[in-house]
Amino acid sequence: MGYRIAVVGATGNVGREMLNVLAEREFPAGEVYAIASRRSQGTEVSFGEKTLKCHDLGKFDFSKVDFCLMSAGSAVSKEWSPKIGAKGCIVIDNSSCWRYDQDVPLVVPEVNPDDAALHEGIIANPNCSTMQLVPLLMALRDSVGLERVIVDTYQSVSGTGAEAVAELEGQIRAHADGRRPEANVYPHPIGFNALPEIDVFRDDGYSKEEWKVIVESRKILHLPDLRVSCTAVRVPVFFAHSEAVHVETTEQITPDRARELFAAVPGVVVEDDPTAHRYPLATHAAGRDEVFVGRVRADASRDDGRGLAFWVVSDNLRKGAATNAVQIAELVTRRGWLAPARARAGAAS
C-alpha cells in the first residue's frame, strides 16, 4: 500500500525537487499526486521514471492523502493548510507562513525531531539559510554552549524560483552578446553583482530573510535568547547557498574538536583542507543532500579560545527545502505521529 502523498506547487523549483527526492529516497508512497494552481492544470511533471499530470488545488480531495508537501508560497499556505490539515492530512509547509506560530513545530529532523510530535496537522519546513546552519550550531550548543552567531550569506538565485534562474541565464547571454542586462525579478541585475536584498525590509533595517535566520535558529535550537545577526546577500550562483559564520561559544573549543563534532552530525560532511584547495563549494554541493562545512578555524577576533569561524554550503532546493520536507514525513511515519497531537493524547488517555 504505502502512504498517499500530495505535492502542492509541483511545477515550481522546490515542488519538482520534492518529487525527485521522494522518488530517490524510495519513500514508501502508495500514491503520489502533483497539485498546482488552475493555471498549471494538465502540466506534466516527473516522478522518478513516471510522469504525473497536475491536479487543480481547488478541486483536489485531500481527505484521501496522508501527507501534503506544500511549496506554494505564504498566501496559498495561509488559505489552504488549515483546511487540508483539518481533513486529517499532515501539511509539511515550505513557506514562512506558519514557522513563527508557537503551535506549529518548525523541524530539522537531525536537530529537533521531537518537536514534530506536537503537530496539529501542520509542520513547518525552515528557511533554506537557517536549515544548513542549525545542524552545526546544534553540535556546538550541545558541547560547549552557544553565545552568539554572526552569519553572512552568499545565496543562489534558485532560492527565488525558476524565473530568477532564467533571469540570470538571460543576463549571462546578454553579457556574452554585449547587450545590456534586463532585470525584472530582482530590482538590479544579479549578473556579476552582489545584492544585499532578499525578501522585504523591516523597520529595523533587517531584511525578512535575515530576520528568518535569527528567529528560526532560536526556535529550532530551543535557545529563545540566542544572539544572532545576519546579512543576507544574493550572488550570481545558480544552486546552493554559502555562508560565512562566526560563532562565540560559552566554553573553549579548538578547530579540531569542532571538526570532530561537525562530522558526527548526521547529514554533515566536513571538507577542510584549504591548502589543497578543498573546502565547501556551491558548484560541488549542487544536487547533493548534505550540509558541507570547512574553513574551520579559531576566530581571530577572540583570543580566549571561545570563538570559531567556518564556511557552510548546502543545496538550497535539496536539504534547504525538498529533502528536509521529505525527511520530516519519514520521521513522522517512523515515529507513528500521523494523527494530530491532541488526538493521539486523547486516544492514549
Add this chain to the structure above:
Amino acid sequence: MGYRIAVVGATGNVGREMLNVLAEREFPAGEVYAIASRRSQGTEVSFGEKTLKCHDLGKFDFSKVDFCLMSAGSAVSKEWSPKIGAKGCIVIDNSSCWRYDQDVPLVVPEVNPDDAALHEGIIANPNCSTMQLVPLLMALRDSVGLERVIVDTYQSVSGTGAEAVAELEGQIRAHADGRRPEANVYPHPIGFNALPEIDVFRDDGYSKEEWKVIVESRKILHLPDLRVSCTAVRVPVFFAHSEAVHVETTEQITPDRARELFAAVPGVVVEDDPTAHRYPLATHAAGRDEVFVGRVRADASRDDGRGLAFWVVSDNLRKGAATNAVQIAELVTRRGWLAPARARAGAAS
C-alpha cells in the same frame, strides 16, 4: 614643470588605472613614464589622451623622477623599492611587501595622513579590502570607540588581475555555449560559484587576504589590539568589492548617528534606503572613487545599542588601489614631505 612620475607595472589592471587616475585628477605631473618588465617593453598604454611606450624596469633611471607608483607584485617590490627609494624617489607601493614593516607607513589619506610624513623612501598602499573599510571604522573609533570588527567579503575578480577577468569572461561564454568551464587562474571555476580562498593559507586556517584585513586595519587605525575577524570570498563579479560588516563599539550608537558620521568622512557616500532598493552595489561602484556604505542598522546580536551592521562597496582598482596611491602622492606634495623623514629632520636641526 610639475612632478616626474614613474608607474611601474603599467600594463597591469592597477597600473593602467593609476595612469587613468593621474590624468583624471590632473595631478601636477611634468613627465609620466610607464615602466614594465622587459617582456612588455614597447607596449603602449594610455595616459589621458596620450599614449606612452613602456620602458624597461631594469634600465630606467629613477634618479630623474619624484614618485614611483608601483604595482608589480611583492617580489619585484622587494628587489626594486629600496634601490629606487635610495635614489631620492618616493616609492608608493601597492604590493603587500612593505605594509607590515614598522618603518614603512601604510597610509589612507582620509584616515592616517600624518603617518606618511615618517617615510624613508617607501610608502605602502593598503590592501583593497582593508582600504574601503578603514574610513568607516575611523569614524566609529573617533566617536564611540571600536571594540571588535567582523567582516565577510564579496570580492571581484579584477583584484586578481587581467587574467582573472579573462577567465570569468571565458567561463561566461562557455556557460552560454553549453561547454564546461575552464579554470586556470583559480583552483575552481569562479563562474557561478563563491570561492573562500584569496591568497595563500596560513597555519592558523586564515587566508593571507583575511589576515591582511586584520593586521592592516590595526596599523592604519593605530589600534594594535583591535579585535578583527574576516572571511574573504571571491565571487563572480568583475569590478568592486562588497563587504558585510558587523562592529561592536565601546559606547552606544544609533544607525542614524552612524550614517551622519559616515557621511562626514571625505570620500564616503551613504546610500541607504533599502525599501526603495537603494544600497551600495558593485555594478554602481565600478569606475568610481568613493566608498559607498548602506544597510546601516543596529546589529541584532547586541541588545545594548553597542553594535552596528552595514554593507560597504568600493571599486578595488580605484579607491582600493590606484586612487589611494595617487592620493598619497598628492598628500606628500601638499605637505612638503618629498624628502625622507630623517633628511627633513636633519635639515630642520
